[in-house]
Amino acid sequence: MAKDLVNTLADLKEKEALGIVQERLSAGEDPLRILDDARRGVEIVGKRFSDEEYFIPDLVYSGEILKQITDMVKPKLTKAAEVKRLGKVIVGTVAGDIHDIGKDIVVFMLDVNGFEVFDLGIDVPVQKFVDKIKETGSGVVGLSGFLTLAFQSMKDTVGAIEKAGLRNEVKIMIGGGQIDDQVRSFTGADAYGKDAMDAVKLAKGWIGG
Amino acid sequence: METRVSSPTREVFIGDGHPTVLIGERINPAGKKKLAEALKAGNLEVVHREALAQAQAGADILDVSVGTFGVNEVKLLPQAVKTVMDTVDIPLCLDSAVPEALEAALKVYKGKPLINSVTGEERSLARVLPLVKEYGAAVIGLVQDEKGIPKDSERRIAIAHKLVEKATAFGIAQEDIIIDCLAFAVGADPGSGTAVIDTIRKIKAELGVNLTLGASNVSFGLPDRSLLNNAFVVMAVAAGVTCLIVDAAKIRPAVVAADLILGRDKHARRYIDSYRQRQRLQKQEG
Numbered sequence: 206m207a208k209d210l211v212n213t214l215a216d217l218k219e220k221e222a223l224g225i226v227q228e229r230l231s232a233g234e235d236p237l238r239i240l241d242d243a244r245r246g247v248e249i250v251g252k253r254f255s256d257e258e259y260f261i262p263d264l265v266y267s268g269e270i271l272k273q274i275t276d277m278v279k280p281k282l283t284k285a286a287e288v289k290r291l292g293k294v295i296v297g298t299v300a301g302d303i304h305d306i307g308k309d310i311v312v313f314m315l316d317v318n319g320f321e322v323f324d325l326g327i328d329v330p331v332q333k334f335v336d337k338i339k340e341t342g343s344g345v346v347g348l349s350g351f352l353t354l355a356f357q358s359m360k361d362t363v364g365a366i367e368k369a370g371l372r373n374e375v376k377i378m379i380g381g382g383q384i385d386d387q388v389r390s391f392t393g394a395d396a397y398g399k400d401a402m403d404a405v406k407l408a409k410g411w412i413g414g
Numbered sequence: 415m416e417t418r419v420s421s422p423t424r425e426v427f428i429g430d431g432h433p434t435v436l437i438g439e440r441i442n443p444a445g446k447k448k449l450a451e452a453l454k455a456g457n458l459e460v461v462h463r464e465a466l467a468q469a470q471a472g473a474d475i476l477d478v479s480v481g482t483f484g485v486n487e488v489k490l491l492p493q494a495v496k497t498v499m500d501t502v503d504i505p506l507c508l509d510s511a512v513p514e515a516l517e518a519a520l521k522v523y524k525g526k527p528l529i530n531s532v533t534g535e536e537r538s539l540a541r542v543l544p545l546v547k548e549y550g551a552a553v554i555g556l557v558q559d560e561k562g563i564p565k566d567s568e569r570r571i572a573i574a575h576k577l578v579e580k581a582t583a584f585g586i587a588q589e590d591i592i593i594d595c596l597a598f599a600v601g602a603d604p605g606s607g608t609a610v611i612d613t614i615r616k617i618k619a620e621l622g623v624n625l626t627l628g629a630s631n632v633s634f635g636l637p638d639r640s641l642l643n644n645a646f647v648v649m650a651v652a653a654g655v656t657c658l659i660v661d662a663a664k665i666r667p668a669v670v671a672a673d674l675i676l677g678r679d680k681h682a683r684r685y686i687d688s689y690r691q692r693q694r695l696q697k698q699e700g
Contacts (some may be wrong), residue, residue, distance in 0.1 A: 244525045261601035261635030303562040306635065328562060353444075353483050354511060382445060388483055 216248025289357040292412035293343035297325030299358035304351035435657035438473030443482035469662035479509035487515035534559035537578035651664035
C-alpha cells in the first residue's frame, strides 16, 4: 500500500507527497479519492495553524503543494467526476480597508474544505457584495477587516444587503484582528470568527449540511 | 536633511548625522485588549504607565493613538496627549486616521509634534496638510494612495514623490516630511522584504528626505517575532531609515548597535550606556 498522502502533505513533505500522488495515479486510482486525501492533509495544516504549531509560510507552502497535486490530478478527472462543492461563499475585505492576509487565509481554508469561494479582494464597495449575492446566489458572505474604520463599512455592507431585500437569503460572518461580539452586534452580522477554521465551521453550520 | 520635533523643553533631531530616533509604538490600542478596554472606559492610567515605561526604555518620541472601536477620538486623543505630556517630557507623535482628532490634539500640544499620518490619497492630503502647516508640525507620509499600498517599489517611490511635491507646494518644508515606506509581512509575501529595502534606498537617493518604518508588521504570522523585527530594523537603518516606530524596550539594543557600526555613536557612549543599563536591570531582576 502507498504511503499516507494525508499525513505526508500535513507534514509538508513536498517531494514525497507528489511521489505518492504519481504512484496512485499510475496505479489507476480514482483521482477524486486522491484529491480528497490532499484536502484532508491541508485541513490538518489549518488545524496546526490554529494551534500555533504552524505559521503563515507553512500555510502558503501547503497551498502550493496542493496546487501541484490538483494540476497533476486534473487531466484524469472526467467532467462527471468534478468535485462536488458544499456551497457558495462570498468573501472580501470591506470598503476603506486594504488588509488581505487574514482574508486570503479564510478564502484558502474555505476552498480546501469544499466551498466554492468568490473572493472580491480588498477595499470592496458595498454594492459589489450585493451584486455578487444576486449573481451567484451564495448563502454565506464573509466580511473581513482589520482597521477600526472597517466596522462601520461592515455595518454599511450589512445594511446594503438588507436594503436590497437579501438579508434573509444570506448568513453574514465577520472577522479580523480586533473583532469581538460587541463589534458583531454593532455591524448586524450573524456571527464572527477568530480565525479561518472558525470561518469554515460557521459556513459548514449554515450551508455545509 | 534634519527634522526637528520638540516638547516644551526638549528637542529631538532626526537625520543622517544623528543616532536613529525611536518612536515608541505602545500607546496604541490595536491588538492590545487591555488598553482598548481602558480607553473605552475613558481610563488613561494605562497610557500614563506606558508613557513612563517607554521613556525609561529609551524611546526618543512617543506615538499616541487611541483609535479603537467605541472611542470618540476627537475627545479622547487630546486627553491622552495631555496625560502623556504630564508624564514625560519628550516630543510626541499624534496618531489618528481622523483629521478632526489630530486637530483637537494639535490644539493642546505644546511644542512641535510629529503627525501620523498623511497618505497619497487626495482627501487625506487636502485635510491633513493644512493642519501640518497651520500648527507648524512635521508629518509622516505613507506611501499609499486610492489604490492601496503598492507591492512594487516603483509605485511606492512615485507616491513618495507626490507626497513631497504636494507638501512643499503647500509651503511645508521638505525636512518636515518623513516618508514611511510601509513594511509587509514577509511570511505572507517573501518578496516584500527586499521590496521595502529597495524602496528605502531609492527614496533616500532621489528625495533625500528622512524615512521611518513601523517594524512590527514584517514578522506577522511568524514565530519569534522579536528576532525578525530586530534583524529587519538593522537592515532598514543600514538602508537609510532615520527613525523607527517600534517597541523601544525590545528593539533599542540592536538599533544602538547598528548606530555604532554606522559611525553614529562617538566613543560608543550610547552602546556602552545601553549595555550598562541592561546589566543593572539583570542584577535587579536576578
